[in-house]
Amino acid sequence: MSHIDKTSQLTRALLEYVDLGLTKQEIVTISDAARFHDVGKVCIPDHILYKPERLTKDEFRIIQNHTIFGYEMIMNSDLNPELKRYAAEIALHHHERIDGNGYPDHLKEIKNWVQIVSLADVYTALRAKRIYKPAYSKEEALEIIKKGLCGKFSREYLIAFENYMKKLF
Template identity: 40%
Template sequence: MSVLVLDDAQINVTLLCLLLKKIDQCEAVSFVEPESALNWCNSHVPDLVMVDYMMPMMDGVEFIRRFRLLPGCHDIPVLMITANSELELRYQALDVGANDFLIKPIDKIEFLARTKNMLALRESQRFLQDRASWLAVEVKKATTEIRARERETIFRLSKAADSRDPETGAHILRMANYSRIIAEHLGLSEEEQQLLLEAAPMHDLGKVGIPDSILLKPGKLTADEFEIMKRHARMGYDILAGSASEMLQAGAQIALSHHEKYDGTGYPEGLKGEEISLFARIVAVADVFDALTSERPYKAAWDVHDALTFLKEGAGKHFDPLCINAFIAGWEQVLEIRNRYRDETTGSGVLS
C-alpha cells in the first residue's frame, strides 16, 4: 500500500520513511513541496497521507483541503503530524478532512499503531469498493439477461398480433428501426433510442382483439367497421398499461397514440401537436412509411420516393414536422434498413 509522506524538512521525511519500512507491504512516496505532492496525486491515489502542519508555502490544513478535492481522494485516510497541540488547529484539520493526528516528537510505537490502523481502514475501503464493483457487474449482467428475455417476449407477442394482419414480422423490424433513426436525428439519448426501438413493435398489439372479418377485409372498411378497427389503439394500451416495466409503459403510450394526428384529427383521443407523446409521433411516421412501401394483398407497394413525398405533404397535418425532418435526415439509414429487413425475413428477427 502506498503512503504519501509530506514534510518540508527532509530529515523528517527520511525518518518517517524509515519507520514505514517496518510495516509489511507498505511503500512510501515522499515530498518536501506540497505542490509537487498534489501534482503526483492528480494521477495517483495514495492509500494513506501523512502531512506536516507547519510548511512555509502551504500549511497542512490547506494541503488537506485541496487534496480532498482531487478525484478519488475524498475518503483516503489522512494523518496530520504537528508540534502544535492546540485544539483550534485540530478543529480546522478535522473540518477539512483529517482523520487522525500525531504530535512531534513522534513516538515510534504510537506512530506504527496509528499508521497500521489507518492502513487497515483503507484496506477495508478497498475491499468494499471491489465488492461494490463486483456486485454492480453482476447486477448489470442479470439485468441485461432479463431485458433480453423481456425484449424477445415482446417481439414474439407483437409478431403474434401481426400474424393476424396482412403485415409481416419484417414490418415490425423495419418500423422499429425507422423509429430509432428518427429518434437519433431528433437528438434523443442512446438510452431513449434503445427504449423506443424495443417498445415500437408493440404499437399494434391491440389488433388481437379485432375480428378477422374486419382485420383481414381486402376492401375498404365501412364507417362502422372502421370504428371497430379504431378500438385496437385503446385495446393495446389496456393490455400494456400499469406495468412496472419501462419498456411496457412506453409500448402502452405508443399503442394508444400512434394513430393521433398532429392537427388533432386522429384517434382515439383527438390529441394535437405536443399533446401526443413524442414516441407516438415518431412511430406514426415510421409506421405509415412502411405501410405505404410494403405490398399487401389489397394493394401494391408504393415507390419509396412517392411515400416520402406523402410524408412531406403530411407534415404539420398528419405528422410532426420535426419527425419528418429527422426521417429525411436519416434517409440513407432508412434505405439500408428497408433493404436489410425484407418481407421474406423469418425467425424471431433482431432489433438493432
C-alpha cells in the same frame, strides 16, 4: 423482415438521427416498445382486419379500437415498467396527429417520440404490400407522408424524416 421489425428498426434510426435529448437506453427501450404498436389488432375480427376492399365507417371504428385494446393489453401485462410505459403510450397514441384528426383521443400535442414511431409505422406500412393496397416505392411513400395523406405530422419531424430518408435513397 416483418412490419413490426421494420417499424422498430426505423424508429431507432430516426431517434438516433433526430436529437430529442434521449439517452441511448431510452432510444433502445422506445424502439423495443414500438414493436407493440399494433398488438391490439389481435382483438380485431379477421374479416375486418383482412378485408380486401375499403372499410365501412363502422368497420373503421372497430379498427380504431386496436389502440385502446393494445393499451389495455400492455397495461395488464408483466412487461418491465419502463418498457410498459413506452409501449402503452405508443399503442394508444400512434395514430394521433397534430391537427387533432387522429385517434383515439384526437390529441394535438403528442409526445415527440410517439410522433417518430408514428412516422416509422406509416412509412413501413406504405412500403408493404397489403391485401387492400400495393407496396409503394420509397419516393411515393415519402410523398404520401409529406402531402399529409396519412395525417398531419409536426413540420419539424417531417423535415427531419425527409432528410433522413433522402440520405438512404
